[in-house]
Amino acid sequence: MEKKNIDWSNLGFGYVKTDYRFVSDFKDGKWDEGRMTEDDKVVISECAGVLQYAQTVFEGMKAYTTQDGRIVTFRPDLNASRMADSARRLEMPVFPEDRFIQAVVDTVKANAAYVPPYGSGATLYIRPYMFGSNPVIGVKPADEYQFRIFVTPVGPYFKGGVKPLTIRVSDFDRAAPHGTGHIKAGLNYAMSLHAIMDAHNQGFDENMYLDAGTRTKVEETGGANFLFITKEGKVVTPKSNSILPSITRRSLMYVAKEYLGLEVEEREVYLEEVKDFAECGLCGTAAVISPVGKIVDHGKEICFPSGMEAMGPVTQKLYDTLTGIQMGRLEAPEGWLKVIE
Ligand SMILES: *Cc1c(COP(=O)(O)O)cnc(C)c1O
DSSP states (O other): OOOOOGGGGGGSOOOOSSSEEEEEEETTTTEEOOOEOOOOOOOOOBBBBBHHHHOEEOEEEEEEETTSSOOEEOOHHHHHHHHHHHHHHTTTOOOOOOHHHHHHHHHHHHHHSSSSOTTOOEEEEEEEEEOSBBOOSSSSOOOOOEEEEHHHHHSSTTSOOOOOEEEEEEESSSSOOSSSSOOOHHHHHTTTTHEEEEEOOOOOOOEEOOTTTTTBOOBBBBEEEEEEETOOOOOOEEEETSSSOOOOHHHHHHHHHHHOOOEEEEOOOOOOOOGGGGGGEETTTTTEEEEEEEEEETEEEEOTTTTSOOOOHHHHHHHHHHHHHHSSOOOTTTSSEEEEE
């Protein structure tokens, strides 16, 4: 298969229209068989449930070319089950998990010419999503839905080297204690846009959100979970019902314990104790781990000993191990890589 003529290492993180996308419609209580289409346009009613009441959920994952030239996706079964959880919480029909995985495989395969080559630093971002498509004006769930998957090649996350982030403790809340913070829904992002623009305007890269109930515990940023490393080298991640269960974070905790022999702990993390950690990172599909160099809490600065030039040593090991697994340089745990054949 001939690759597209793309300057892979200079790609940014933006939308590039690729050749094929998967579409399936839910109508009269069931999903149709689905189809691959070249049509990138969505035509829905002006009164569609998604447009009026934001009834939409999504996923984000990647396909990689491994060292030995295979195309793989990373733990798509976890994206399938998380999307099912998201759909149930918003009263949407679940797109069957086995069909989700098959549709991801089919869409990547159809667009194989867009999967960046090994070593380019670029990857193929995969975006499954679904939304209520029929007219809804009284507040209730839609009766008809569309499930779609498109893919888009994205560039290396850290162009020109890793740069630790400066983040601030936000005065805005991301998620209510019994709300929707744990599902991957556009609604959680819409309300974070003001907070992130405000953070950027004040010179910060990201917001650290605290638990809305007590505002004493660390939750996550707008789109990534926290990992902290203690001075003794233990890996700690915040536990809360309103954090989005990151697949990268769960994988890193496994890698820390099983590959690197580190102690790991998922527990409540108080803002008050953050100053005592040695390293801090943000984890998600996009960057795997972005190191945090500094956290600013209303003028009070917490500077991690790992500094503003490089990832901390433990963070770096975690990053190298997980990306090594994803790129086929290290042996993956059973079931983690789904090979696209
Ligand atoms: C998607 C997302 C993450 C990261 O999850 P991954 O599965 O690791 O990509 C973290 N936080 C939020 C709010 C998210 O939406």
